[in-house]
Amino acid sequence: MFAILIAGIALWVGAHFFKRLAPDMRANMGNAGKGVVAVGILAGLVLMIWGYRGAEFIHVWAPPTFMVHINNLLMLIAVFLYGMSATTGRLRGKMRHPQLTAVKVWAVAHLLVNGDLASILLFGSMLVWAGAEVAMINRAEEWKRPAPGDKKKDVLLVVITLVVFAIMTAIHAWLGVWPFPG
Structure with missing residues (x-):
């Protein structure tokens, strides 16, 4: 479960930093980029909760x-x-x-x-x-x-x-x- 927790943290952080670390890529995605980021943040949150609740x-x-x-x-x-x-x-x-x-x-x-x-x-x-x-x-x-x-x-x-x-x-x-x- 620690792997799930860490994956969730990485996804949360990556999704939040995406706009700042890859601004051109994010801009080229248009409005779809907002959806991708939102899904990444939500998936990261779910994985963090799941991994944290199940961790030894x-x-x-x-x-x-x-x-x-x-x-x-x-x-x-x-x-x-x-x-x-x-x-x-x-x-x-x-x-x-x-x-x-x-x-x-x-x-x-x-x-x-x-x-x-x-x-x-x-x-x-x-x-x-x-x-x-x-x-x-x-x-x-x-x-x-x-x-x-x-x-x-x-x-x-x-x-x-x-x-x-x-x-x-x-x-x-x-x-x-x-x-x-x-």
Whole structure:
């Protein structure tokens, strides 16, 4: 299953980097290229989940119990940051890469509470990928900061963050991973 996990990671990273590493090839594909990339990303995600869920547990380190609290706080922050990318509120434009920053926070949060090899491979690779993606984007394009919007939209973002966090918690519980110490 480690091979499936690694193949998924490679496909995810390759599909995301395709536009930046082979811009001419991607441009020549036209709109079909978007579909190819989308299929590659989706296939990579499926393989990562399948490989991670089926991977043998190989203990590397034992995270301290209190890290669960830090993980939960970081996950709440990650959900908020991810949502910032779609907000039209005052927070719009405060951060250049809110989605990729959210992925980095998500990865660090999970590395703090998972000490097995499959987790280190999955979350560590996503942390490295998101950092590399930010670096590639920053080098390729100048950022034009959007104008801030209505502050009521930021309140909506907080509400949506709490709802999405509750849904994610329920999904983790349904999968047998209770995210709160008890």
